[in-house]
Amino acid sequence: MxxxxxxxxxxxxxxxxxxxxxxxxxxxxxxxxxxxGVSFDVRxxxxxxLLGDNGAGKSTFIKTMSGVxxxxxxxxxxxxxxxxxxxxxxxxxxxxATVFQDLAMIPLMSVTRNFFMGxxxxxxxxxxxxxxxxxxxxxxxxEMHKMGINLRxxxxxxxxxxxxxxxxxxxxxxxxxxxxxxxLDEPTSALGVRQTSNVLATIDRVRKQGVGVVFISxxxxxxxxxxxxxxxxxxxKTLGTATRGxxxxxxxxxxxxxxxxxxxxxxxxxxxx
Amino acid sequence: xxxxxxxxxxxxxKKEGIGARLIKRPELGAIAGVVLVTLFFLITADGAMFxxxxxxNFMTPAxxxxxxxxxxxxxxxxxxxDLSIGxxxxxxxxIFGACTVTLGLPLLLAIPLxxxxxxxxxxxxxxxxxxxxxxxxxxxxxxxxxLRGASLVGLKLASGGSTxxxxxxxxxxxxxxxxxxxxxxxxxxxxxxxxxxxxxxxNNGTPKVPGIPVEILWFILLALIATxxxxxxxxxxxxxxxxxxxxxxxxxxxxxxxxxxxxxxFAAICGALVAIITVMDSGSTDARRGFMKEFEAIIAAVxxxxxxxxxxxxxxxxxxxxxxxxxxxxxxxxxNFDQDWFQVFLGGMLLIAVLFNNYIRKRVTGER
Numbered sequence: 001m002x003x004x005x006x007x008x009x010x011x012x013x014x015x016x017x018x019x020x021x022x023x024x025x026x027x028x029x030x031x032x033x034x035x036x037g038v039s040f041d042v043r044x045x046x047x048x049x050l051l052g053d054n055g056a057g058k059s060t061f062i063k064t065m066s067g068v069x070x071x072x073x074x075x076x077x078x079x080x081x082x083x084x085x086x087x088x089x090x091x092x093x094x095x096x097a098t099v100f101q102d103l104a105m106i107p108l109m110s111v112t113r114n115f116f117m118g119x120x121x122x123x124x125x126x127x128x129x130x131x132x133x134x135x136x137x138x139x140x141x142x143e144m145h146k147m148g149i150n151l152r153x154x155x156x157x158x159x160x161x162x163x164x165x166x167x168x169x170x171x172x173x174x175x176x177x178x179x180x181x182x183x184l185d186e187p188t189s190a191l192g193v194r195q196t197s198n199v200l201a202t203i204d205r206v207r208k209q210g211v212g213v214v215f216i217s218x219x220x221x222x223x224x225x226x227x228x229x230x231x232x233x234x235x236x237k238t239l240g241t242a243t244r245g246x247x248x249x250x251x252x253x254x255x256x257x258x259x260x261x262x263x264x265x266x267x268x269x270x271x272x273x
Numbered sequence: 274x275x276x277x278x279x280x281x282x283x284x285x286x287k288k289e290g291i292g293a294r295l296i297k298r299p300e301l302g303a304i305a306g307v308v309l310v311t312l313f314f315l316i317t318a319d320g321a322m323f324x325x326x327x328x329x330n331f332m333t334p335a336x337x338x339x340x341x342x343x344x345x346x347x348x349x350x351x352x353x354x355d356l357s358i359g360x361x362x363x364x365x366x367x368i369f370g371a372c373t374v375t376l377g378l379p380l381l382l383a384i385p386l387x388x389x390x391x392x393x394x395x396x397x398x399x400x401x402x403x404x405x406x407x408x409x410x411x412x413x414x415x416x417x418x419x420l421r422g423a424s425l426v427g428l429k430l431a432s433g434g435s436t437x438x439x440x441x442x443x444x445x446x447x448x449x450x451x452x453x454x455x456x457x458x459x460x461x462x463x464x465x466x467x468x469x470x471x472x473x474x475x476n477n478g479t480p481k482v483p484g485i486p487v488e489i490l491w492f493i494l495l496a497l498i499a500t501x502x503x504x505x506x507x508x509x510x511x512x513x514x515x516x517x518x519x520x521x522x523x524x525x526x527x528x529x530x531x532x533x534x535x536x537x538x539f540a541a542i543c544g545a546l547v548a549i550i551t552v553m554d555s556g557s558t559d560a561r562r563g564f565m566k567e568f569e570a571i572i573a574a575v576x577x578x579x580x581x582x583x584x585x586x587x588x589x590x591x592x593x594x595x596x597x598x599x600x601x602x603x604x605x606x607x608x609n610f611d612q613d614w615f616q617v618f619l620g621g622m623l624l625i626a627v628l629f630n631n632y633i634r635k636r637v638t639g640e641r
Binding site: 088089092100102103104105106107108109113116117118119120122129130131133157159160 | 501505506507509510511513514517518520521522524525526527580584585634637
């Protein structure tokens, strides 16, 4: 199968060392076992898709990866060193950035103010310590330009951007602040066709800069468009990992839905799903 | 697809004119309001209103309200309300009166003590709101009554049964800090200006305007500092972010709780500052001080472009909102209109401001 597609250019080195490795992660909430042994890793410059139906444990897993939850069992290593995140800030400092579905964007604020929210560069000292507005504006416009979005101006309110563009601001922000692993939680789920392709193109760009991307989705076609590897979660367990070109959309779909039942359903829907 | 980002301007995006850009500034409405009100009084009012002494006349109440309005505006931008700042003026007045008259403390101690008590109550307000997640409207409404009642009781205790505490002027007489909080500033300059004929004089040769009332200077200073903080510091960005979307802000590493509690403290301190200035001016304090001022301050902030939902607004806007207030209250006495039109006017301004702000918000966020 040809590996070069609209949203996928160049293959990452398969022997590159993973940036983050999650081994046999378990997470229990009281008597509920949300994750029952999930292993996952991300190499630099690859897009590793995490697929699964609703309730498969995708959200719990990425929250563990981004430091929101502590795993009940299992190990997380970064560059071969065991890590123990106690807060999302720890994960961020280790270079793991997460773009959650709500994007952490404020519509009434300008792109620049959103871009640097919580991490404003300052100049001057004492009572005259102030934000370095010029640098901030230039950086925001520049980073957005790199992602293929031309702002009217750095003071354009985020509320005037489309859903896809907001997603891109969030991704650009994470990359700008030194993310090595970028976790995207269903970035395309609420978007139209055109905006989805913008976001997929952004993922491809980011991947080529050497960032490891974790792309969570339940849309097989979106995943196959950009992904290098595909891991399917079902009922809190990994069903397996496939490499680009080794798996067909139908096989992936079946794995996500748990096989059998899906085959029956598909029969009744005559292959429309 | 090419590696370089394409430079394509969206053909559906029209170029924005200066007018469209200006209209997105939150303070525009208030500035337009000042212009309209000025024109109105230029036509209807006696010419004395716009002489130097007339301007000082309406700027003094404007400044007293404006100091509160700036505190209220900052808090509103941060996404919260404080309905207790009016009662805070009475309560801080009591504390200040008790410190100076009853305890006989010098201003060097009395002023920081008053401000600290106010800040403490502001912090209590803020902590309750943030810990419980209750709307600040209801929590501070409770404090509106608590503080008003406590001022009454406290005044009776301090004055031996009366609801007024007198003798503040004698108590602070000669204190070196007093000129910073009472009377008029730049007296010698005005005396000189009167000598050379720039400032009008009374028949006995003293200038009609002895100086700039200190509250006006405090008002301008606070407006400038608040604007600098909002527009040019990381803390300003955090205030907008906390008010715009609390979750998004804290997910991005903004210390939302700290920001909001500090804003509650700042609003309370503004109330205490107004108390100190007005109590020193009148020489006494009473339980009705600051009555209804919380609403007037919020109205001035809204006229100044603050959204009730938070995350948007400006301190400069509140500054002009308060000036509109001062001009209308005092200005009506220079006209033939019944002064009681004031309240009608006030409600009308508020309604227009809210409609205007709503329209602006839709423009800014691109909602339709």
